[in-house]
Amino acid sequence: MIKTIASIFITLGIIFGLAFYENNRVNDTFREFENVLTILYDKTESGDVTYEDGLATEEFWENKKNTLHIWLPHTAILEIDYQLYEAVGYLYVRDYKSALPKIEILLGMCENIPQSYRFSIENVL
Amino acid sequence: MGLIFIRSIIIFIATLCVMRLMGKRQIGEMQPYELVITLIIADLACIPLADHSIPLLYGLVAILSVYLLHQIICLLDLQFPIAKAVVSGAPSIVVNKNGIDDAELKKNNLDVSDLIESLRTEGIFALDAVEYALYEASGSFSALPKKDYETLQTSLPIVIIDEGKFDEKNVELTDRDLGYYREILKKQGYQLKKTLVMTVDGNGKLYMQQKGEKYRVLDLAWKVPLW
Numbered sequence: 359m360i361k362t363i364a365s366i367f368i369t370l371g372i373i374f375g376l377a378f379y380e381n382n383r384v385n386d387t388f389r390e391f392e393n394v395l396t397i398l399y400d401k402t403e404s405g406d407v408t409y410e411d412g413l414a415t416e417e418f419w420e421n422k423k424n425t426l427h428i429w430l431p432h433t434a435i436l437e438i439d440y441q442l443y444e445a446v447g448y449l450y451v452r453d454y455k456s457a458l459p460k461i462e463i464l465l466g467m468c469e470n471i472p473q474s475y476r477f478s479i480e481n482v483l
Numbered sequence: 484m485g486l487i488f489i490r491s492i493i494i495f496i497a498t499l500c501v502m503r504l505m506g507k508r509q510i511g512e513m514q515p516y517e518l519v520i521t522l523i524i525a526d527l528a529c530i531p532l533a534d535h536s537i538p539l540l541y542g543l544v545a546i547l548s549v550y551l552l553h554q555i556i557c558l559l560d561l562q563f564p565i566a567k568a569v570v571s572g573a574p575s576i577v578v579n580k581n582g583i584d585d586a587e588l589k590k591n592n593l594d595v596s597d598l599i600e601s602l603r604t605e606g607i608f609a610l611d612a613v614e615y616a617l618y619e620a621s622g623s624f625s626a627l628p629k630k631d632y633e634t635l636q637t638s639l640p641i642v643i644i645d646e647g648k649f650d651e652k653n654v655e656l657t658d659r660d661l662g663y664y665r666e667i668l669k670k671q672g673y674q675l676k677k678t679l680v681m682t683v684d685g686n687g688k689l690y691m692q693q694k695g696e697k698y699r700v701l702d703l704a705w706k707v708p709l710w
Binding site: 359362363365366369370372373374376377380381427428429430431432433475477481482 | 484485486488489490493535536537538540544547548550551554555557558561
């Protein structure tokens with residue numbers, strides 16, 4: 359019986375530990391990425407943005423996404439990749455009007471993806 | 484991970500409830516919760532294997548959640564008999580000294596023909612040769628035959644009435660018509676609709692039982708054994 363109780367607590371510890379770490383990790387990563395994207399958005403809106411700014415944002419995301427693969431479905435990460443590469447592509451040709459909606463989509467994803475991992479009835483169901 | 488944990492618990496409880504509601508018919512040799520675990524784990528293990536876009540951790544956490552529930556149920560089973568009855572169910576005595584317990588059969592989604600089939604697998608062919616019979620919580624069947632049960636089953640009984648309906652093929656096998664059996668019912672004060680079961684063997688030994696009443700055995704005094 360002691361063995362069973364111990365196994366229950368160990369399993370609960372692992373699950374809650376993973377859940378807590380996942381929650382923090384995903385939230386922190388997307389919060390940081392959102393900050394970087396907001397700066398890029400502001401610069402693009404004012405016309406001060408350079409292609410190098412876009413590449414720096416891309417590099418930031420590349421570094422972060424490797425660990426996110428453990429926690430998020432790979433399709434969600436691919437969707438961000440797709441939108442980001444398009445936005446940076448528009449920055450390269452200096453088409454800022456087209457880049458802005460793409461960055462807005464990315465900002466929306468930064469808000470929505472962590473929300474889909476929060477404890478809420480709609481997420482459970 | 485937390486969402487997967489909660490979702491696994493919900494799926495587990497829902498599947499277990501459905502299994503319990505299905506009665507003993509759907510269960511083999513396992514306890515209901517063991518069957519549920521087997522069903523769920525097989526699928527959970529496959530999801531991350533089949534779909535590369537899903538992180539492996541999703542599958543692992545779901546399997547861990549099911550393992551956790553298994554351990555909790557094992558603990559409850561050992562410590563609280565009430566919890567054991569709720570989760571695993573209790574044995575159902577389907578044949579007692581009064582004969583077949585129709586209500587118990589219905590409770591487990593079984594009928595008389597299922598019972599007769601189960602009895603045959605235990606080597607008991609005549610319904611009056613059984614003292615007690617029960618379906619265990621795991622769905623396995625146990626029967627206690629009467630002391631002299633071998634003398635009670637000298638010929639194979641066949642079903643004439645099953646849950647208020649004549650089996651016309653079997654009636655033909657006895658070289659009698661429906662009127663013959665209707666007359667027996669009338670003499671015994673039975674109604675066809677309320678008759679749970681009537682069997683007759685080749686020597687003319689008749690077993691009949693009306694729903695909610697004790698069974699009766701009659702000797703039809705056939706001059707020539709039919710089989």
